[in-house]
Amino acid sequence: MRHRDDDISRFREDPVVKALTAPASDAELADEAQARAAFSAAVPQRPRRRSAARIATTSVAAVVTLGVSGGVAAAYTASLPDSWQAKLHKDLSSLHIPAPKAKPTPRIASPSPPPVSVIAPPTAVQTSPSHAPTVPPRPHSSPTSAPTSPPPTPQISPTLPVTVQTTPPATTPPPPPPTSPPTSPPATAVQLTITVSPGNRVPVGSQVTVEGSLTAADGSPVANHRVVLTERPAGEHWQRVGTPVRTSASGEAAFTIPSLERNARLTLRAGRHVHSTPVRVVVIPVIALTVAPTAPGATSTTVSLQVRGAQPGDVVLVRHRGGSQQATLDGALRASFTVPVSQTQVIHYRAVVSRTKAHAAHALAFYVPASGG
């Protein structure tokens, strides 16, 4: 069946149309290997998505299992996302089901150093509340610093205004931590603001400071209230980072992430219903590049680069006005290119790391001197 607006069918036998729609040549398909490599490199980075049906099935299975055996069910539900995990245990609390242990959250396509526990004993939070605890660097396969008991629920209103600030942190040192025992927060609405410094775009490995300010509805600070820093690294679920802290007399709490290695969303939580707006922090990769010395008269040279903050399999381009080459990073985050060398003039190039969910794009300009042959 030919459509009415098929207005160019009469040109089907036209030589130009036939030439334009001729079968592909070998030259046009010469980059197939590169396209295939780019696709295969991108596939492992895609986050595994759970369909609604699968989540529902998993949840129902978990509920049924919980009715049979609390211990087995707790082990099984530990595989659920944190939010589902919390809801399930809340709904089934009357069954006296033990809470699951913290589950490891492996990251995709990344080297996995030995797991490092960052869970502090609960008593440490109560007896020595550090105002600005330093969160150890979290390796990709480290377990989540989930609490071993449900967090306390403050008596506060669930409808809270939330603001986000991205200004630099205050230069005044934080006040000393409170020494008095924890007290209940006021039964009024509170506001939790979050400040991330040095900003929302940081080079890979940068130290990021997250500060929060907890205030009541009348603007007065809420002191000695438990605040938790949660993070959602790219492609993963929300998870707690480090140990909770208590707000100072001025209602402030601070956390330090010594080395941010991938994009993440950060938010502060003060109880079940009080949280700040998530702040996205983007990691900028760092490119280290080496150009091999060119022999006199050489027509090409080798450019080697290493990208810190990228993932194995990420695509890297070396671009020039005359075209581009692309390669994928190996396990050591390295790639090499063979680029042309002019005998008479300097050639400028740009090495480009494409943006992924784990990091921002970044480019580095470099040049190859003339070979002088």
Added chain:
Amino acid sequence: MGTTLIGKQPSQRARRPDPVAGPADEPLDDALRRARAGDESGFVELWRELHPRLLRYLRVRSGKNYEDVAAETWLHVIRDLPSFIGNVDGFRAWLFTLARHRAIDAARAAAARPSIPVPDFSAVGRHPTAAAAEAEALDRMSTDHAIELVKRLPPDQADMVMLRVVAGLDVSVVADIVEKSPGAVRVSVHRGLRALARDPQVRSEAV
């Protein structure tokens, strides 16, 4: 009977046969579905079918850095493919829309940064491709020549001709991409093809 599909998403448009030499889309729908699921063979199938058309379109639209633009387009496609919804018609429209935007960006960047001619970048580290047969070589010359002829058309008209003939997009899709009315696209493409058919070199080759 024709239908007016203005305002609908490409994925919602009615399927219609390629007017000139369009590919059979049913296998490509399956390839698209597999590619979205992460199957490399499905993606390669799509790439083999659409990349040559994309290159030909970009040779007219983008100039000498067309391979660079095509590579960036495919990287964009790979990145966002899991979130793509639609059939292969919609995918083709999406692909060429991305390519057109990339070409426009590249043209702006080229205008801002003057270039220095260098040796052929693509020739380094790449083995030359030998022609399979004389007939194929002649076909390639004919395709190259046809592209050069299309380049002589006014840019907007050449853009529409390539999107309509080479990309195999519907009139309404092309109209959405170039932000013109379907009637204007239909007339412009028709005039462009007639102008190409009247070209003395084409007529001599036809004889």
